[in-house]
Amino acid sequence: MxxxxxxxxxxxxxEPSLNGQAVVGVVARVxxxxxxxxxDLGALIVGRRLTGVARRGKYLLLxxxxxxxxxHLGMSxxxxxxxxxxxxxxxxxxxxxxGRKDRPLILRMRDPRRFGAVLWLEGDAEAHPLLKVLGVEPxxxxxxxxxxxxxxxxxxAAIKPTLMDSHRIVGIGNxxxxxxxxxxxxxxRRAAGSVSRKRLEKLVPAIKATLxxxxxxxxxxxxxFIHSDGGSGYFQQQYFVYGRRGEPCRVCGRAxxxxxxxxxxxxxxxxxxx
DNA sequence: CCGACAACCTGTGAGC
DNA sequence: TGCTCACAGGTTGTCG
Numbered sequence: 001m002x003x004x005x006x007x008x009x010x011x012x013x014x015e016p017s018l019n020g021q022a023v024v025g026v027v028a029r030v031x032x033x034x035x036x037x038x039x040d041l042g043a044l045i046v047g048r049r050l051t052g053v054a055r056r057g058k059y060l061l062l063x064x065x066x067x068x069x070x071x072h073l074g075m076s077x078x079x080x081x082x083x084x085x086x087x088x089x090x091x092x093x094x095x096x097x098x099g100r101k102d103r104p105l106i107l108r109m110r111d112p113r114r115f116g117a118v119l120w121l122e123g124d125a126e127a128h129p130l131l132k133v134l135g136v137e138p139x140x141x142x143x144x145x146x147x148x149x150x151x152x153x154x155x156x157a158a159i160k161p162t163l164m165d166s167h168r169i170v171g172i173g174n175x176x177x178x179x180x181x182x183x184x185x186x187x188x189r190r191a192a193g194s195v196s197r198k199r200l201e202k203l204v205p206a207i208k209a210t211l212x213x214x215x216x217x218x219x220x221x222x223x224x225f226i227h228s229d230g231g232s233g234y235f236q237q238q239y240f241v242y243g244r245r246g247e248p249c250r251v252c253g254r255a256x257x258x259x260x261x262x263x264x265x266x267x268x269x270x271x272x273x274x
Numbered sequence: 275c276c277g278a279c280a281a282c283c284t285g286t287g288a289g290c
Numbered sequence: 291t292g293c294t295c296a297c298a299g300g301t302t303g304t305c306g
Contacts, residue, residue: 002299002300003299003300006299034282034300034301034302058299058300058301072300072301073299073300074282074283074299074300074301075283075298075299075300075301076283076284076285076298076299076300077299091284111283112283112284112285113282113283113284113285113298113300114282114283114284115282115283115299115300115301116300117301130301130302155276156276156277157276157277161277164300166300166301173299173300174298174299174300175299262277262278262279263278263279263280263297264298265297265298
C-alpha cells in the first residue's frame, strides 16, 4: 500500500486530531510485526502528550517529547482514527488511545502481512540505524538533477530499481517508479549511470510531480489502502502505466508492456520511453 | 561498494 | 464452484 504519498496523506490525516492529545492507553494484540513491539509501550507513553507527527521517507515519527514512536506501514499497513465503539478487526494489531479515558480517540494500526514496524526511539531519532541510512527526500530542493547525476554516476544497475533504493532516494516505491519514468520518457531498463543530464532534468520534476499529484489526490487506493478517516484515495485512476499491461498507452496508444526487475513488476510504454 | 536473491506473512485473483 | 499457485504497495540481510 504505502509509498511516500500514502504515508504523507496518513500523516496529514492523523496529525490535526491527535496533536496535543495525551495517550490514555495502549492495546497491542500481537507481540511483533517485522520487529518485536516495544514490550513496555504503555509505560513509555501513557500520560505523555503527542507534540507532532513527522515523516521521514516512508516512516512516521510520533513525537512524545521524551522519545519518538516510529511507525512503518510495510506493504499492507494502514492507520485509522476510530472510536471505542468500533471493534478491532482481524489484523488490527495496535491501538493507541488518546484524549478522554471514557471516550478515547483511537489511532488503530492494521497490517495483514505484518511487514510493518513499531519501534520506540530514545534521543536523536535521526541517529537511529534505520533512519541514518536513508537517502534524500525527493520533495525537497536537495533533490535535483545535479545531485542525481552524481548519485547515479557509474551505476550499471537499471534506473527503475535504483530509483526505489531508499538508501539513495526515499519514498519512491514500485508504483511511482514506473509512473515517474513514463512521465520522463525513460526506459526503465536503462543503466542508471547512463541516463543523460538532460534526461535527469526531466526525471526529477517528473518524480516530484508524480508524488505531489498523488498526495493531492489523497494517495493511491490499491486493494487495502485506507485513509486515516476511512476514505480512499483516487490517484490510481490517473496511472499511466502501472497495472495496465496490454492496455493502450494514454499518450501514443501502443500496448503497455510488463517486465520483471529484481522481483518486482515494471510497466512501461515502448513507444514513449527510450 | 555493487548487484542478485531469499526472507518475512496473509490475502486475493487468475487460471484450470 | 473449488482448488492451486503466483503475486502484491517494502526493506533487511546475506552472499559472491
